[in-house]
Amino acid sequence: MLTAAKKVVIITEATIEEKVIQLLNTLEVKGYTVHRSLTGKGERGIRSGLGGLISFGENICIEIIVSDEHKALAIMEAVYNKFLAKNYAGIAYLEDIRVIRPEKF
Amino acid sequence: MLTAAKKVVIITEATIEEKVIQLLNTLEVKGYTVHRSLTGKGERGIRSGLGGLISFGENICIEIIVSDEHKALAIMEAVYNKFLAKNYAGIAYLEDIRVIRPEKF
Amino acid sequence: MLTAAKKVVIITEATIEEKVIQLLNTLEVKGYTVHRSLTGKGERGIRSGLGGLISFGENICIEIIVSDEHKALAIMEAVYNKFLAKNYAGIAYLEDIRVIRPEKF
Numbered sequence: 129m130l131t132a133a134k135k136v137v138i139i140t141e142a143t144i145e146e147k148v149i150q151l152l153n154t155l156e157v158k159g160y161t162v163h164r165s166l167t168g169k170g171e172r173g174i175r176s177g178l179g180g181l182i183s184f185g186e187n188i189c190i191e192i193i194v195s196d197e198h199k200a201l202a203i204m205e206a207v208y209n210k211f212l213a214k215n216y217a218g219i220a221y222l223e224d225i226r227v228i229r230p231e232k233f
Numbered sequence: 234m235l236t237a238a239k240k241v242v243i244i245t246e247a248t249i250e251e252k253v254i255q256l257l258n259t260l261e262v263k264g265y266t267v268h269r270s271l272t273g274k275g276e277r278g279i280r281s282g283l284g285g286l287i288s289f290g291e292n293i294c295i296e297i298i299v300s301d302e303h304k305a306l307a308i309m310e311a312v313y314n315k316f317l318a319k320n321y322a323g324i325a326y327l328e329d330i331r332v333i334r335p336e337k338f
Numbered sequence: 339m340l341t342a343a344k345k346v347v348i349i350t351e352a353t354i355e356e357k358v359i360q361l362l363n364t365l366e367v368k369g370y371t372v373h374r375s376l377t378g379k380g381e382r383g384i385r386s387g388l389g390g391l392i393s394f395g396e397n398i399c400i401e402i403i404v405s406d407e408h409k410a411l412a413i414m415e416a417v418y419n420k421f422l423a424k425n426y427a428g429i430a431y432l433e434d435i436r437v438i439r440p441e442k443f
Contacts, residue, residue: 129306130327137435139371149274159324161244161273161292168371169359187371193324201339204438213439219369219403221437222340225242227326228309229318234411235432264429266349266378266397298429330347332431333414334423 130226134200140218163189235331239305245323268294340436344410350428373399
């Protein structure tokens with residue numbers, strides 16, 4: 129009933145959401161979900177939504193479900209190399225999931 | 234210390250949140266978490282929160298933790314058959330997790 | 339290319355966000371992401387964002403990525419014992435993930 133798939137999760141700076149989405153589109157990603165208004169702490173310092181001085185640095189989380197690991201790795205490499213390696217804070221990771229009726233992605 | 238459990242994730246259209254919750258209640262789901270104000274792209278087109286014309290289509294993500302796979306599958310099948318198979322955009326998937334002190338669910 | 343890691347997820351009451359973050363800082367957590375404005379149902383009753391009477395009880399989700407299970411367990415135990423065991427609603431669980439270029443955490 130369930131089919132194994134991969135979920136790629138990208139957490140990065142909200143300011144580059146549109147650029148990351150554009151990159152995903154060039155990779156022929158069929159679907160993704162964007163979580164906004166996240167905050168966090170990472171290697172580039174605290175991004176606080178608690179009312180502090182540093183509310184400028186909100187994060188987003190983009191989740192992409194793909195059918196196989198090869199595709200997942202291609203997405204992660206592309207996003208890492210273009211955005212996360214040098215210029216923007218963020219992380220990309222992969223989770224194993226199982227999807228019901230996977231014909232949609 | 235940790236106990237294996239399953240997390241069911243349902244991503245679908247925000248307009249049916251209440252209906253999905255009602256269905257979960259009939260399935261005797263003890264707890265769930267709802268993430269709102271998501272946007273995304275899927276088989277029914279782009280739902281953008283980036284200020285575009287199509288802000289009507291926001292998504293939600295409902296996460297349910299259950300103790301065993303049988304219960305997880307029952308929830309996924311019910312939600313899929315009632316909402317996702319024909320009438321609404323969305324996806325349902327399952328993740329393996331390990332919970333601390335699982336007496337709560 | 340990918341390295342195994344652990345994601346700790348803590349879902350609890352929004353009112354204790356700052357206290358949980360302070361505890362994480364004492365545990366030398368290098369990074370975390372906070373999802374806000376969640377609602378849910380759990381052992382302490384319904385917390386609804388659907389416009390009902392009970393909008394006071396919003397939840398947060400804090401995600402922490404660490405390199406090994408030992409560190410993940412220490413975080414979960416500390417949060418459970420200080421907050422979730424008695425005084426606040428919530429759950430803590432762990433997921434296996436794989437991270438690209440893990441030097442950041």
